[in-house]
Amino acid sequence: MRKKRRQQENVADTEAVRIEKTYTTEIRLHPRRVMMTVIIISVSVIAACLYAYRGGLATGGVLCEALVILPLCLTFALFMINERRSGRLWYDDTEYEPFTVLYVIAEGLLFVLTFFLPDYLSPVMIVALLLSSFRNRLLSMTGSFIIISSFVFGLGSDMHTVCILYCEAVIAVMLSSVITEASGADRAFLSVMTASVQFILPLSGRYFSKLSLERTDLIYAAIEATATAIYGVLIMPAVTGWVGRERRYSYQTIIDNDYPLIEDIKLFSADEYERARKLSVLSLKAAQEIGADPYLAAAGGLYYRVGLIRGDKEIDCAMEIAAENGFPEKLTAILYEYQGLIRRPTTRESAIVHMCDSVIRRLDAISRKGDQMESGWNKQMLIYQAFNDLSLSGIYDDSGISINQFLRIRDRLVKEL
Numbered sequence: 001m002r003k004k005r006r007q008q009e010n011v012a013d014t015e016a017v018r019i020e021k022t023y024t025t026e027i028r029l030h031p032r033r034v035m036m037t038v039i040i041i042s043v044s045v046i047a048a049c050l051y052a053y054r055g056g057l058a059t060g061g062v063l064c065e066a067l068v069i070l071p072l073c074l075t076f077a078l079f080m081i082n083e084r085r086s087g088r089l090w091y092d093d094t095e096y097e098p099f100t101v102l103y104v105i106a107e108g109l110l111f112v113l114t115f116f117l118p119d120y121l122s123p124v125m126i127v128a129l130l131l132s133s134f135r136n137r138l139l140s141m142t143g144s145f146i147i148i149s150s151f152v153f154g155l156g157s158d159m160h161t162v163c164i165l166y167c168e169a170v171i172a173v174m175l176s177s178v179i180t181e182a183s184g185a186d187r188a189f190l191s192v193m194t195a196s197v198q199f200i201l202p203l204s205g206r207y208f209s210k211l212s213l214e215r216t217d218l219i220y221a222a223i224e225a226t227a228t229a230i231y232g233v234l235i236m237p238a239v240t241g242w243v244g245r246e247r248r249y250s251y252q253t254i255i256d257n258d259y260p261l262i263e264d265i266k267l268f269s270a271d272e273y274e275r276a277r278k279l280s281v282l283s284l285k286a287a288q289e290i291g292a293d294p295y296l297a298a299a300g301g302l303y304y305r306v307g308l309i310r311g312d313k314e315i316d317c318a319m320e321i322a323a324e325n326g327f328p329e330k331l332t333a334i335l336y337e338y339q340g341l342i343r344r345p346t347t348r349e350s351a352i353v354h355m356c357d358s359v360i361r362r363l364d365a366i367s368r369k370g371d372q373m374e375s376g377w378n379k380q381m382l383i384y385q386a387f388n389d390l391s392l393s394g395i396y397d398d399s400g401i402s403i404n405q406f407l408r409i410r411d412r413l414v415k416e417l
Helices: 002-028 033-054 059-085 097-113 123-134 137-157 159-181 185-210 215-255 260-268 270-290 294-302 313-323 329-336 348-369 375-394 401-417
Strands: none
Touching: 033 059, 033 097, 033 137, 059 123, 059 137, 097 123, 097 137, 097 215, 097 329, 123 159, 123 185, 123 215, 137 159, 159 185, 159 215, 185 215, 260 270, 270 294, 270 348, 270 401, 294 329, 294 348, 313 329, 329 348, 348 375, 348 401, 375 401
16 A cells, blocks of 8 residues: 555656656746847947947957957846846846847947047946836946946046946946935935936046046036936836836736637636636735735736646646746746645745635535525635635745735635635
């Protein structure tokens, strides 16, 4: 008997490893992310070569400029990948598209404006503020430094100008998080501060280099300071909001009724579709209750049992469907953690979907038996008992859900059901 049980456990472990391998492969290789990373590296190297050409360097100099920037870009790409996998980017399932767009804009803006402005007046603060829309200071600063390095190496800027430009980038990145969170009078103060920094630093670098200032220097510096303050205080918050749309759009697309997979669920079973929608709405409201990602929870609830439409091996089939439809990784993880069969929930959203599904399954079991809830009090007791059992099982120990959040979710489900 023990031998038979051991054989069954070994089969289950082998199946889990096979599914885990499929799942982690999806995390490791993502064509769109690869494409965006290649674009960032290519644009940086091309810009560096163009700066070197503009600076009058020979072919060997242009090649050396590319060889200096290329390792920086490769290291930056590895750092960005690590930040995403560590959960420190603006969106864990990002395809880097917003960052790539703003990076290209920042690189192009600096390249074009340096045709008309002296190097000490290069709009480095605007470049840094552009990249700071992603709320990762180290990533923004590193990206800014790569763009500045391409510029100063290629055009041969003097030491004072180089130091000033790097200082401007550091100050802009530090100010960005304060500006984003500020409002009212604070923003007015920050606009003055941003303009002052952009006005004083370039002129200081100019004076150190030439030991004199001209009237045109003051005019150009004042115009650039005004433009930087306007961007930082008025435009950057809107750009930051645009970056956040990537996450919302990704999940809203796949939970929309027009999404093809929704039609497949409807064709499989109208009852299963209704249950999926019910679980999705409950998960969304529970996530809102504790400040988790409501869009991820809603998508997780909607597709929690999607594997049923293809066969009995629900998790296996769910992984195949997730891969075919290009589901975000966190959503794929929720499907992989279905009912905690292979792995316990590892995120708050996964735990929320599991809780809501557990309660619905208990209610469905009573409904199938033909029993009727005599009052709302009985339903409340059933939910309380379900949560008590889940708490004792320890299934959410790895999810990051606190006791207070657990109880708030329970009370929210009592209210909703």
